[in-house]
Amino acid sequence: MSQPLDLETSPAERRRQKVRGAILEAAERVFSVEGEAGLSIRRLAEEIDYSPSALYKYFGSKEELVDELKEAFFGRLMESVDRAVLETLSFDQRVRRCFTRYIEVAVERPHHYLAAFSSLGPADADHPPGNDWCVFQESKKGQAFGTVVALVQEGQETGVFDSRLDPFLAAKSLWASMHGLAQLLIHLPGFSAMMPDRSRDISIKEFTAFHVGMMVRSLQPGLPAQVASECADV
Amino acid sequence: MSQPLDLETSPAERRRQKVRGAILEAAERVFSVEGEAGLSIRRLAEEIDYSPSALYKYFGSKEELVDELKEAFFGRLMESVDRAVLETLSFDQRVRRCFTRYIEVAVERPHHYLAAFSSLGPADADHPPGNDWCVFQESKKGQAFGTVVALVQEGQETGVFDSRLDPFLAAKSLWASMHGLAQLLIHLPGFSAMMPDRSRDISIKEFTAFHVGMMVRSLQPGLPAQVASECADV
DNA sequence: GCTGGGTGTGAACAGTGTTCACTTTCTAAA
DNA sequence: TTTAGAAAGTGAACACTGTTCACACCCAGC
Numbered sequence A, B: 001m002s003q004p005l006d007l008e009t010s011p012a013e014r015r016r017q018k019v020r021g022a023i024l025e026a027a028e029r030v031f032s033v034e035g036e037a038g039l040s041i042r043r044l045a046e047e048i049d050y051s052p053s054a055l056y057k058y059f060g061s062k063e064e065l066v067d068e069l070k071e072a073f074f075g076r077l078m079e080s081v082d083r084a085v086l087e088t089l090s091f092d093q094r095v096r097r098c099f100t101r102y103i104e105v106a107v108e109r110p111h112h113y114l115a116a117f118s119s120l121g122p123a124d125a126d127h128p129p130g131n132d133w134c135v136f137q138e139s140k141k142g143q144a145f146g147t148v149v150a151l152v153q154e155g156q157e158t159g160v161f162d163s164r165l166d167p168f169l170a171a172k173s174l175w176a177s178m179h180g181l182a183q184l185l186i187h188l189p190g191f192s193a194m195m196p197d198r199s200r201d202i203s204i205k206e207f208t209a210f211h212v213g214m215m216v217r218s219l220q221p222g223l224p225a226q227v228a229s230e231c232a233d234v
Numbered sequence C: 001g002c003t004g005g006g007t008g009t010g011a012a013c014a015g016t017g018t019t020c021a022c023t024t025t026c027t028a029a030a
Numbered sequence D: 001t002t003t004a005g006a007a008a009g010t011g012a013a014c015a016c017t018g019t020t021c022a023c024a025c026c027c028a029g030c
Helices: A011-034 A041-047 A052-057 A062-086 A091-108 A110-118 A132-138 A140-157 A167-187 A204-219 A225-232 B011-034 B041-047 B052-057 B062-086 B091-108 B110-118 B132-138 B140-157 B167-187 B204-219 B225-232
Strands: none
Touching: A011 A041, A011 A062, A011 A110, A041 A052, A062 A091, A062 A110, A062 A140, A091 A110, A091 A140, A091 A167, A091 A204, A110 A167, A110 B167, A132 A140, A140 A167, A167 A204, A167 B110, A167 B167, A167 B204, A204 B167, A204 B204, B011 B041, B011 B062, B011 B110, B041 B052, B062 B091, B062 B110, B062 B140, B091 B110, B091 B140, B091 B167, B091 B204, B110 B167, B132 B140, B140 B167, B167 B204
C-alpha cells in the first residue's frame, strides 16, 4: 500500500507484488465483512479477475493467505494498544485506556479478532514442550503481552498495585479477562445491553469501562490478608 | 440412553428414537475428538451404516444436529456448576469451586465449549432489539448466569463483596473473565505453563486457581474510594 | 531469434452439505 | 386379510469447497 517503493526490485518483482497486494486487498475486504466463512479462493479469484489456480502461485494455501491477514491485524492491535501506553496521562488512566483499546479494536474487527485466536486450535493437541516462552515472546502476541507485564510492574513499583502478585501471572490473568469480554461482545450480540431492569441501556463502551474497572480492582493492594494470600499463592 | 422408556410411545416411535440416538451418539463421539471440522454427514452415515440422505429424515440440517450436541453440553456444564454451588462449604470456597468447575468442564471438552460460544456469530449482525433478557433468562446459558448473580448477591449480603457493585454487571464481568481463561487455555496450548522463569511449571489447575483468586479480589470491598467509585460507576 | 522459467489457465479430484425422485417397509384402517 | 398411505431409506445429482497438474503463454537474458 504505502510501501516505500523498493528500488532494488526488478519490474517483474514489482509486478508480482502488485498482484499479491491485490489478492490481499480483496481478501481483506471480504474477510472484514464475512469472515473466513465467506472467503473462498474462487470468489477471490473472481474479484481480481484471475483464475482460482493462479492464486496458488502467490500463496501456498488458503490458510497461508489468511495467516497474513491475521498477522497484519495483530500489528494494528499492538500498535493501537502501544499508542495508548505512550499517551501522557496518569498511570491509572493509561492502564484503563490500554485495556479499553484492546477491546475496542477487537470489537471493531470481530472476524479478525476471532480468527486470530482460533489459529492454534485444540487440533495440535499436546504442543512440543520446551521453548514456549521464547517463541511466544518474539511473536506479536508476545510483544503485546510484554506491554501488559511492564504496566503491572510499573503499578507495583509505584504502589498502586499489590506487589505480592506475580506480574506475569497477573498479566496473563488480565489478558484472559480482556479476551473474554472481547469474545462475548462479539459472539453474543447485545451482551453489554443485556440487563434485567430496562431502566437504562448499557452500551459496549460503558460495560467495557466497568469490566476494566473490575480488572484494575483485582490488582489493588490493601485487601484482607487471608484472601490476598490465597490469591497471590499459586 | 437411560431414558425411562416411555410406554406412551408406539414401537415405531421407539425405533425412530433409537436411530436418532445412534446418530447423536456417533456425532458426540466424533465431535469430542475432532470437533465440528471432523464431523461430516457422510462420515456419520457411514458410522451408523445408513445413507447420508437418511440423516435428513432425523435432523433438518447439520447445524440442527450440532445444536443438539451443544445444548446437551450446556446441560452438563450447568449441572456441574450447580453441583459446586450446592456443596456444603464456606462461601469463599463455594465461589471458588463454582468458577473453577466452569473452567474445568470447558477444558475437558474443548470442542464443545468452543462450539457453544461460536453459535451466535457476528453473522446475525444487529440482533432484533427488545426481549433479549427474557429469551436469555430462559435458556440454559441464562440459568447458569442466574447462578452467578445469586452468588454475587449472597456475597454482598454477607459483606464479603462490595455492595456498591451492581450484581448483574459484576456477574457479567465475572463470566467474561471465566470465558476468557477457558478460551485461552483451549486455544493456546501451554498458556498456563508459559512463564519467563523456568524454575517452576504452572499447571492449568494452578493458574485457574490464581485467576479465580483475581476474580474474587475484584469483588471485595474496602478499596480506596476514588477508585472504587470509578469502577462501580458505569 | 531462441530458450527457459515464471505466469496464468481449464479441467479434474476429492471432499462438503443438501435435495429429490424413487423404492421399500411398515402401519393402520376397511 | 387386504390395501391405501405414510414413513423410512436410497442413489444420483447439484452446487459448492480447497487443491493439483499438465498445458499454453509471455517475457527476460543469452
